[in-house]
Amino acid sequence: MNILITGVHGPAGEALLAQFAETRHSHHRIIGVDTEPVDHPALHAAEQVPAASEADMIDRLSDLVRRHDVDVIIPTVQEELPVLARAARECRFYPARVVVPEPADVEVSCDRYRTMLLLEESWVPIPRFTRPEFHQDPATMVEAVGDHAVIQPRECRGPRRVREIHPGLMAESEWADVGENVLLQEFAPGQEFAPMVYLPPGDKPPTVVVVEKLRGGDAGAQEVQRLPADEHPEVGRIALGAARALGLRGPVDVSLRCLADGRPVVLSVNARFGAHSALAPEILDALLEDLTADLEPGLSPDLGCR
Incomplete structure (x- = not known):
């Protein structure tokens, strides 16, 4: 297959390229695109977009799809997902398939507040959350999320800019600077996990891999390790439940942390490959298997990819 991967300079794109650099994937032709100049040994072609x-x-x-005879587009940049989902639904890349869920499902997963609402309705464990415009002063926000919270943009577009705050200690001027269109979540100080899910077409079983993020690391980098299937299985179950609650298909990257009492909660859900997919090669393998079947005459499984 001719596969175009977006955001190859980012962590998620680099994790995919590391897998396609392996000999077992050498029969695929990989086209990498990014907003910055691109160069990687796994690439057969590189383009700036x-x-x-x-x-x-x-x-x-669309021009690159035609020029390189692309069969499949795999996006790895969060803010691209709504744009590509709508364009794919409008057949802008035909006949190439795009590994992205339906536009409506992507829009929800890219809106962190709507994601929390839907997960709450589906009984998926989440931290307490709110929005600043619902509160007249920091005191009422403390009642909603506690005295140690995380603030981040509500929408996935642009830099994430996550920061910790202590609402009960905020001066009035600081409260005014919080602004709107942000999400506040209860701070989760415990273990951090980055489970990955692949939801295949039809009634095929899903693939779930749990990765733990470790404290420390050289030069501020965070170390990660893949966990055995029987270690923290509840994290995998929660991640799978979150992906299903949002109606997603294909690869899904989930962020979880444990609250002070040890309960794991979902912080965010991304409808794409994540930064640690190289630790879960079976997810890419499952996607490629389904895409290969989809490209064969007479077969058209619903991948959730348009």
Whole structure:
């Protein structure tokens, strides 16, 4: 297959390229694109493209699909997902398939507040959460999320800019600077996990791999390790439940942390490959198997990819 991967300079893109560099994937032709100049030994072609916020990004990708005879597009940049999902639904990349869920499901997963609401309705464990415009002062926000919280943009577009705050200690001027269109979550100080899920077409069983993020690391980098299937199985079950609650298909990257009492809760859900997919090669293998079947005459499984 001719496979175009976006965001190859980012952590998720680099994790995919590391897998395609392996001999067992050498029969695939990989085209890498990014907003920055691209160079990687796993790439057969490299192209620079506009950011998702630019009006000509879709036209540029469509041109590359035709020029390189692309069969499949695998996006790895969060803010690209809504744009690519809508363009794929409009057949802008036909006949190439795009590994992205339906536009409506992508929109929810890219809105962190709506994600929390839907997970709450589905009884998926989450931290307490709120939005600043619901509160007149820090005191009422303490009642909603506690005195140690995390604030981040509500939408996935642009830098994530996560920071910790202590609402009960905030001066009035600091409270005014919090702004709107952000999400506040109860701070979860415990173990951190990055489970990965693949939800296949039809009634095929899903694939779930749990990765633990470790404290420390050289130069501030965070170390990670893949966990055996029988270690923290509840984390995998919660991640799978979150992906299903949002109606997602294909690869899903989930972020979980444990609250002070040890309960794991979902912090975010991304409808794409994550930064640690090289630790879960069976997820890419499962996707490629389904895509290969989809490209064979007479077979068209619903991958959730348009």
